[in-house]
Each structure stands twice: as C-alpha cells, then as structure tokens.
Amino acid sequence: MRTFDVAPLYRSTIGYDRLFDMLDHSTRPDWPPYNIVKKGDNEYCISMAVAGFSPSDISLTQTGTQLLVEGTKRKQPEAYEVLHQGIASRDFKQTFNLADHVKVVSADIENGLLMIDFVREVPEALKPRKIEISQTRMEGGAEPKQLKQSDEPVAKAA
Known part of the structure; x- marks a missing residue:
C-alpha cells in the first residue's frame, strides 16, 4: 500500500526524476x-x-x-x-x-x-599490493655525510 504520492512533485521540480523514481520503486513490492x-x-x-x-x-x-x-x-x-x-x-x-x-x-x-x-x-592494476621496504641506502657501512658549511656569506634576496 502506497502511503504517499510523489506525482505532484513532478510538476514543480526539474531534474529530480531519478530520485522520485527510486522513491516510487521503494513503495512497490518486488x-x-x-x-x-x-x-x-x-x-x-x-x-x-x-x-x-x-x-x-x-x-x-x-x-x-x-x-x-x-x-x-x-x-x-x-x-x-x-x-x-x-x-x-x-x-x-x-x-x-x-x-x-x-x-x-x-x-x-x-x-x-x-x-x-x-x-x-x-x-590486478586496481588490487592493493604490498610494497617491500628495503635498507639499501644505509647498507655497506656508509655513514650519512655532513655537508660543509661555506665560509662565504649567503647573499640575501632583495
């Protein structure tokens, strides 16, 4: 049994046809x-x-x-x-x-x-994939290098 009628709403709205069709379909038995x-x-x-x-x-x-x-x-x-x-x-x-x-x-x-x-x-392109994390940059006993500080003053931008 339908409890409301959406037909009057069709006369005063534009672009809501799909919404009203969904409401109308929801009141009908499958x-x-x-x-x-x-x-x-x-x-x-x-x-x-x-x-x-x-x-x-x-x-x-x-x-x-x-x-x-x-x-x-x-x-x-x-x-x-x-x-x-x-x-x-x-x-x-x-x-x-x-x-x-x-x-x-x-x-x-x-x-x-x-x-x-x-x-x-x-x-496959849309499936989640596991990304392996490696330590190759730090391996081999190499220590991070410290940059030298220049004795020359840095020119300031005007």
Missing part, C-alpha cells in the same frame, strides 16, 4: 520474489522465483553496472477453463545495480527458480 546470496568473497547468486516461465520467456541484459531481468509470458490458447489461478504469470521487469567489476557468470532455471551467478573480478 516482483517476482528473490534472494541475494553471498557464496564467497567474490561470488554471489540471485535466486528468483519464476514458476511457469521457461528459459525462452526470460531475458537477462547487463549494461555497465545494471542487470535487467525481464520475463514475458507468451499467451497460449487455453483448451481449458482456469477456475483458480494462484500462480502468478504476469510479466515482470526487475533491475539490479551491480558493483564495479561484477559480471554475470551463468544463469539457469531449476525447480522454478532462476539462478544467476556473479563473480567480482577486480583487475
């Missing part, structure tokens, strides 16, 4: 239901309930750091009358924001669940 699971340090999985959808009814599209999951149920001519429909078969569109360097590794449907596996692959 459909279809899903779980996000962390399987390891850099491995994740989304399992989404898609009962009645076949792999050809679902499309996954990753654009940059966004993953769009769309399900479109094809209308089939029914040879029978449905007396009660408890399994929802409505179309859906779900967007997930992914962190940098996260990519989809695989996706499959098993027992009515769409399983999407992710992995985060940070490039």
